[in-house]
């Protein structure tokens with residue numbers, strides 16, 4: 001069950017290539033944390049091409065555009081009243097979906113997006129942010145305020161790996177706490193001629209966690225709108241996602257029922273110093 005000292009953790013999913021699994025893994029993280037009883041809000045900051053609502057098969061009644069408008073014009077309205085709920089049986093979490101129309105994304109300011117997260121982190125145990133694959137002003141602001149950034153990569157083509165290297169090197173220059181950025185390899189056993197070890201050597205460090213390739217389980221969950229971790233999937237991918245979460249929440253992973261045993265961890269603290277803003281404006 002939720003504990004006071006772990007409220008307000010911001011988990012951001014970021015990458016420097018598209019289609020590496022940011023949305024799939026983010027959606028499953030939100031679902032598993034909600035299953036464990038935490039108050040969770042999943043925010044889709046892929047403002048132009050967001051997929052969260054599609055992956056969860058939810059009808060968008062109020063997108064991030066509406067939520068921000070209410071936040072700015074009606075501060076008396078509780079934010080939670082503006083959000084969209086995802087529900088599966090007894091499990092539920094709140095969602096801030098991306099705008100319905102692409103052009104609406106142009107009128108959304110990064111500063112408003114940042115202020116929304118600052119407010120949400122006071123209301124939820126976990127705020128999970130899905131992003132795009134670029135060092136945009138919005139993404140840099142999200143990286144700064146995150147507790148943990150999952151920097152996802154896949155080992156498929158040379159350009160993807162080159163971009164992963166640039167992203168990893170750039171993230172290091174932001175002087176975040178060393179534990180903040182978690183380099184996670186997704187689709188590890190997808191057919192490729194490039195070895196993981198070579199990529200780790202190039203990146204100058206090992207992957208924090210490795211998620212297997214499971215096309216069937218991943219695509220089934222998208223087709224049905226039921227995240228892997230909720231649909232009773234016994235796939236290795238679901239298990240590895242749960243293990244990754246247990247490392248983030250600092251709980252021991254219990255293979256039998258998937259519900260971890262609580263162990264106070266130091267990783268759940270609020271944001272650390274350093275980052276893009278302090279680097280640019282110091």
Ligand SMILES: Nc1ncnc2c1ncn2[C@@H]1O[C@H](COP(=O)(O)OP(=O)(O)OP(=O)(O)O)[C@@H](O)[C@H]1O
Nearest residue numbers: 018019020021022023024187212213214215218219
């Ligand atoms: N571990 C995995 N095994 C098999 N397929 C996967 C895995 N992870 C993601 N996929 C598939 O890869 C595709 C892209 O995933 P996803 O949309 O989560 O990536 P993304 O990084 O959010 O992409 P974008 O940058 O376009 O937003 C989806 O079809 C998803 O099912």
Ligand SMILES: [Mg+2]
Nearest residue numbers: 022023046051
């Ligand atoms: Mg995505």
